[in-house]
Amino acid sequence: MPRDVEVAVDELSDVYRYDVDALNELAAQNTEARRAEVPKAEAVVEEAVGKFRDWYSGLMHVDVLKGLRARLEAIRRQELESYHAKVAALGPEAEKVVDRLTDSIVAKILHHPTLGLKEGDASERLEKAAAVKSLFRLDPPEKP
Numbered sequence: 001m002p003r004d005v006e007v008a009v010d011e012l013s014d015v016y017r018y019d020v021d022a023l024n025e026l027a028a029q030n031t032e033a034r035r036a037e038v039p040k041a042e043a044v045v046e047e048a049v050g051k052f053r054d055w056y057s058g059l060m061h062v063d064v065l066k067g068l069r070a071r072l073e074a075i076r077r078q079e080l081e082s083y084h085a086k087v088a089a090l091g092p093e094a095e096k097v098v099d100r101l102t103d104s105i106v107a108k109i110l111h112h113p114t115l116g117l118k119e120g121d122a123s124e125r126l127e128k129a130a131a132v133k134s135l136f137r138l139d140p141p142e143k144p
Helices: 007-011 020-082 084-088 092-118 122-135
Strands: none
Touching: 020 084, 020 092, 020 122, 084 092, 092 122
């Protein structure tokens, strides 16, 4: 460009003459080279997404287990409080036994859900954690 450049210019050192056709060919080659790199880029993105899912599902299941444990512990404490007078009449040692007993029951109830939330790939763990959150209503209530 322009087309009136003499072809003999090609013989000069450090001078390159390109016509529109050559530039189009160069652009097409560059486009094809970039297209060839797309699968590599997709693999990098897929790997990063997988790592993120693993990380996030780990966070999610820990939060869900903490919330579930807190929910069950609140129920346990509430029930102990409602039966406090009856248990207290049995003596301080009986209160300790009932406290340990109910704590043990809560731990045993949580055992299999804890294992289940850790099993599977990241996507499965996220689905399980979301289901537990929903079933036990572990999300904080929305403010009006």
